[in-house]
Amino acid sequence: FLPLNLFEQFKRVANLYFLCLLILQIIPQISTLPWYTTLVPLVLVLGITAIKDLVDDLARHRMDKEINNRRCDVLLNGRFEKTRWMNLQVGDVVRLKKNDFIPADILLLSSSNPNSLCYVETAELDGICSAVSRFVSFSALIVCEEPNNRLDKFVGTMIWDAQSYPLDLDNMLLRGCKIRNTDECHGLVIFAGNDTKIMRNGGKTRFKRTLIDKLMNYMVYTIFVLLVLLCAGLAIGHTYWYESIGSKAWYLYDGLNYSSSYRGFLSFWGYIIILNTMVPISLYVSVEVIRLGQSKFINWDLQMYYADKDTPAKARTTTLNEQLGQIEYIFSDKTGTLTQNIMAFKKCTIRGRTYGETNHQPYHFLVSCIRSKKDPQVLEFFKLLSLCHTVMVEQKENELVYQAASPDEGALVTAARNFGFVFLSRTQDTITIMELDHEETYEVLALLDFNSDRKRMSIILRFPDGRIRLYCKGADTVIYQRLDANSKNKETTQEALDIFANETLRTLCLCYKDISQAEYDAWSQKHQAASVSMGNREEALDVLYEEIEKNLLLIGATAIEDKLQDGVPETIAKLAKADIKIWVLTGDKKETAENIGFSCQLLTDDMKIHYGEDVKYKKRRRLRLKKLRKRHTNSSSATDSSQPVDDWEKEKRQEDFVDMACECSAVICCRVTPKQKANVVSLVKRCKKAVTLSIGDGANDVNMIKTADIGVGISGQEGMQAVMSSDYAFAQFRYLERLLLVHGRWSYIRMCKFLRYFFYKNFAFTLVHFWFSFFNGFSSQTAYEDWFITLYNVCYSSLPVLLVGLLDQDVNDKLSLRFPKLYLPGQQGSLFNYKNFFISLFHGIFTSLMIFFIPYGAFLQTMGQDGEAPSDYQSFAVVAASSLIITVNLQISLNTSYWTFVNCFAVLGSIAIYFGVMFDIHSAGIHVIFPTTFTFTGAASNALRQPYLWLTIILTVGTCLLPVICIQFLYQTIYPSVGDKVRAFKEKKKRKPTFQRGGRSRRSAYAFSHSRGYADLIASGRRFTLSAMRKSEAIRQRTFLSHRARND
DSSP: OHHHHHHHHTTSHHHHHHHHHHHHHHSTTTOOSOTHHHHHHHHHHHHHHHHHHHHHHHHHHHHHHHHHTOEEEEEETTEEEEEEGGGOOTTOEEEEETTOBOOSEEEEEEESSTTSEEEEEOTTTTSOEEEEEOOOSOOOEEEEOOOOOOTTOOOEEEEETTEEEEEOGGGEEOTTOEEESOSEEEEEEEEOGGGSHHHHTTSOOOOOOOHHHHHHHHHHHHHHHHHHHHHHHHHHHHHHHHHHTGGGOGGGOOSOOOOHHHHHHHHHHHHHHHGGGGSOTTHHHHHHHHHHHHHHHHHHOGGGOBGGGTBOOEEOOSSOGGGGGGOOEEEEOSTTTTEEEEEEEEEEEETTEEESSSSSBOHHHHHHHHHHTOOHHHHHHHHHHHHSSOOEEEEETTEEEEEOSSHHHHHHHHHHHHTTEEEEEEOSSEEEEEETTEEEEEEEEEEEOOOTTTOEEEEEEEOTTSOEEEEEEEOHHHHGGGBOTTOSSHHHHHHHHHHHHHTTEEEEEEEEEEEOHHHHHHHHHHHHHHHTOSSSHHHHHHHHHHHHSOSBEEEEEEEEEEEEOTTHHHHHHHHHHTTOEEEEEOSSOHHHHHHHHHHTTSSOTTSOOOOTTOHHHHHHHHHHHHHHHHHOTTSOTTSOTTSOSSHHHHHHHHHHHHHHHHTSSEEEEOSOOHHHHHHHHHHHHHHHOOOEEEEEOSGGGHHHHHHSSEEEEEOBTTBSHHHHTOSEEESOTTHHHHIIIIIIHHHHHHHHHHHHHHHHHHHHHHHHHHHHHTTTTTOOOOSSOHHHHHHIIIIISHHHHHHHHHHOOSSOHHHHHHOGGGGHHHHHTOSSSHHHHHHHHHHHHHHHHHHHHHHHHHHTTOOOTTSOOOOSHHHHHHHHHHHHHHHHHHHHHHHOSSOOHHHHHHHHHHHHHHHHHHHHHTSHHHHHHSTTTOOOTTHHHHHHTOHHHHHHHHHHHHHHHHHHHHHHHHHHHHSOOHHHHHHHHHHHHHSOOSOOOOSSOOOOSHHHHOOOOSHHHHHTTOOOOHHHHHHHHHHHHHHHHHHHHHHO
């Protein structure tokens, strides 16, 4: 562990830089500081990081050891024996029982279930349940793909009795799953150990870095350049000083006959060592500690805990917290993210007639049609719903429980059951349903499954009477393209689909096709050949699916309701006020997407909606094409203007799209595939250089989540793939408001304060050496005692700023949510940039000037109370160090907005620790033990017993802090920030009114301000109408005026 950990840590430039400094300090000719001044901070930084990594490694090792030592039954020497998972090999036959974890990627051979299926819970893969088909005992050759990380795909072929059989993912049990509802099954190990699909998915993901991270690194490089320039200037100064003064002063002769140039060269390296604290060694480890703490606060936030599912918020990364306070664009999935993804069958249209609630034929009329069996299309509609699906069924306490791959399928099968078509069971080759009062079993000839590209699924069945029929359901865009020219009710069904979409319902079209035996036999041979091909199997199957799925006859369409989650409209409205642009990326129809936009307040009535085919967009594109034609004079006029001419035009079109979209308050992209979702996010990132966040709940959102700067997963109905790929996870969309406006904003403000102050305190500390150089012949002498330099960043000034980075709040969480405009500084990056960096630099320069020159002036020609001059170097070092420690700790107090006992203790404790340690290391006792290491014997007690020097320290501290106080006051008065205004508003509300009545004399304004009500009108029994109210109001007005006239 240790060699590898150190190797990884020294990949950081800062750690490597300090290791080189340590080596330089060992060289006597250039060493200006003892080696321990660099070694102690370096060891602490490396040690803290190593301990953190060790804890993580031990947890992983413990988990690995536990998993690798799990036992399973393996067939050895003709009988099953217990074997550890780590000893499994390809080709082993494994026996698994109910609730066993699957130890490898296994081909299912047999199952105890009568329906030839094995149920597995794939929660560790995608959080859903599924079933796997099985084969009986065999002696065969298996050829399959190379190990890969595709959890959704497996390609293999089994050669048995000179025949080839296709193997796909439905025949596999993947490692990480758990056997459910199956007493016993047997399988053959195909991939083991690191070759399994789940292990292949555990590879390195793309490392995400925040804007502050990148900026911080550039600033460290800037500091390093400044350091080299300062050291070069001081080295040149030493060269000229030695040439003109040093070489001529006999008392400065050191016995070394070095030339002035060589002495300047040695001085350069000496100042590199002295001024090394300009490059902050503890910066990175401090940032990691702060981020870890901020992540824990997110995990512990009870207001982001979803009690219904016992799901807390989870920060799955510790490196992106402050980026949550800089989000400009949110890309959201719709289904399961904005909506609940709990589907309910609401309406349907069959043979052009719509059934459902409100203005449609009621459901009881549909039930009577089914019972009478007069309309075969209605019966065919619900028969299709009960047969064309991949739902699995199991018996639980004499009840049928459906397990569906998607909530839509579950809702449709449940709807069919409610109308009398009950799905009972399925095997690999059959499916059984209860059709009203009798049971029927259909032979499954082929299952053409759904995917995001096909947007439909089909099943080919042989009916009990021998007929072969294809049932198909899918999106209207793909179904209508494949309908027969003579198909009826296309127009009326389309009108119904548009109405459903306007009501924000999810729609599917249902159709069928009868197939002759000869047509099926010819297609089946091609299908068998394509199924066992090892190369481009999916493409070959898609071509065959297209061939059979044509000339379909339309039956009708379904409409399913997916309700909005709680708090979605309020959350979107609040985020919009924070100037965060929200894009919804969905696969739904345009009308459905638009109406969802209105219902969740993403779109409002006062907005002007522009569609993709908008005239302005066409004009803009024509202008672009005109420019292109001028540029490409050799292109022919017959070129299709709808397609890009070349990559340049394609790039410009993409930029046009992003520019137009980003001018809008909200954008909804409909009919998009998972790949297109990721492309949209990537476009905005590339063209706008904006900080993006993607949020989704399903496997189809993984690409989008990984592409964005920050990915948020919602643990919903579609499994855990989105959560496993995300940086942050919680259960409800509404928690995004708190994640960004509270935790994100606080994290950004805290990190900015921490970095500004960290740079300031290091500049103030280090540049005192620079001013001292002008008075010591640029001889690389330090202005402080060696141990003070060693402990400054470790003990004396680290804790207060660390607590500010962890706990500080400019306003509380309620005000953060109430005033979303507080989020704007993070988007603008106004709290930490190069301007703030140079302000910290000049602030540090000013403080270092005061800390050096005020004690220097006070020590010049001064006499102490005892008649001795306290103007020695050691006393000066004590006064300068004391002034510095008090100044930087009080400075962080001025920057602290949220005070707790811990902050107060840290500030006062840091000052107390400084004085305690200083008196100890300046004591005679420690000098006796280590005479060469502790040389400031009695310096502290001698210097600090002089009241004059205490006055000097007070004057220095006051001079450093008074300008800061004045500037802060002026800024808050003349140029108040949004936070300042909110705090002032809060204080104004808290302030009591100047005049208060006595406690006993309580009076109510109600009797004097409330006008006469409508009691007489109500009591009279007359009709309570608007005209009567107006008449009553007129009578009251006349009565009031007559009273005034009498009084006057």
